[in-house]
Amino acid sequence: MQQQDDTNGTGQGAAQQDVPVAQASTSDDGAKQDWNALQEELQKLRDLAGRAQADLQNAKARAEREASDIRAFATESIIRRLLPTLDNFQRAFQHVPDDLQGHEWVKGVAVIEQELMRTVTDAGLKRMDSMGTVVDPQFHEVLTMGPGQEGIVTEVFEEGYLLHGKVLRPAKVRAGDGAAAAEDEGRGTKDQGNNRGTE
Numbered sequence: 001m002q003q004q005d006d007t008n009g010t011g012q013g014a015a016q017q018d019v020p021v022a023q024a025s026t027s028d029d030g031a032k033q034d035w036n037a038l039q040e041e042l043q044k045l046r047d048l049a050g051r052a053q054a055d056l057q058n059a060k061a062r063a064e065r066e067a068s069d070i071r072a073f074a075t076e077s078i079i080r081r082l083l084p085t086l087d088n089f090q091r092a093f094q095h096v097p098d099d100l101q102g103h104e105w106v107k108g109v110a111v112i113e114q115e116l117m118r119t120v121t122d123a124g125l126k127r128m129d130s131m132g133t134v135v136d137p138q139f140h141e142v143l144t145m146g147p148g149q150e151g152i153v154t155e156v157f158e159e160g161y162l163l164h165g166k167v168l169r170p171a172k173v174r175a176g177d178g179a180a181a182a183e184d185e186g187r188g189t190k191d192q193g194n195n196r197g198t199e
Contacts, residue, residue, distance in 0.1 A: 076163055079125055082116070083169060087158060089113040128160035130171040141170045148176025 093110065100106050117127075128139060130153050135142060139160055140153060148154035153173045160171025 079120055124164040126162045128171050130156050135175045140173050142175045143172050144174050145177040146174050150176050150178030152176045
C-alpha cells in the first residue's frame with residue numbers, strides 16, 4: 001500500500017516536471033511568431049519609407065521641371081515682344097542719312113542697340129544668318145521669288161531668330177527662281193559659240 005502510494009507520488013512528480021518543458025516550448029513558439037510579425041511590420045514600414053522617398057524625389061524633379069518651363073516660357077514671351085524693337089533698330093541703321101553716319105547721336109543709339117542685343121543673346125537668342133543660304137522651310141518664310149540662283153536666299157526682309165536652338169521666328173526672305181542663272185548660263189553658251197566662230 002505504501003509502495004503504491006510511492007509509485008503514484010513518483011508519477012505525479014514526473015508529470016509536474018514535464019509541465020514546465022511544455023510551457024517553455026509554447027512560449028518559444030509565441031516569441032517566434034511575435035518576432036516574425038515584427039519583421040513583417042518592419043519590412044512594410046521600410047517599403048512605405050522607400051515609396052515615400054521616391055515620391056518625394058519625383059515631386060521635387062517635377063517641381064524643378066515646371067519651374068524651368070515657367071522661366072523658359074517667360075523668357076520666350078519677353079524676347080518675342082522685343083523682336084519688333086530689334087527690327088526697328090535694324091531698319092533705322094539701314095536708312096541713316098550719309099551726313100549723319102558719324103554723328104555722336106547715331107553712335108549712341110548704336111551702343112544702345114548693341115547692349116540690347118548682348119542682353120538677349122545672353123538669354124539664348126541668336127540671329128539667323130540667312131543671306132546666301134539654301135532655303136529651308138524650317139528657318140525661312142519665302143515671301144517672293146526673284147532673279148537669282150534657284151532655292152537660294154537672295155534678300156532678307158526680316159531677320160529670323162533662334163532661342164536656345166529653337167526657331168523663335170523664321171526669317172522673311174526672297175528666294176532665287178533660277179531665271180537669272182539660266183539666262184546667264186545661256187548667255188555664256190552663246191558667247192562661247194561666238195568666240196568659236198571668230199576663231
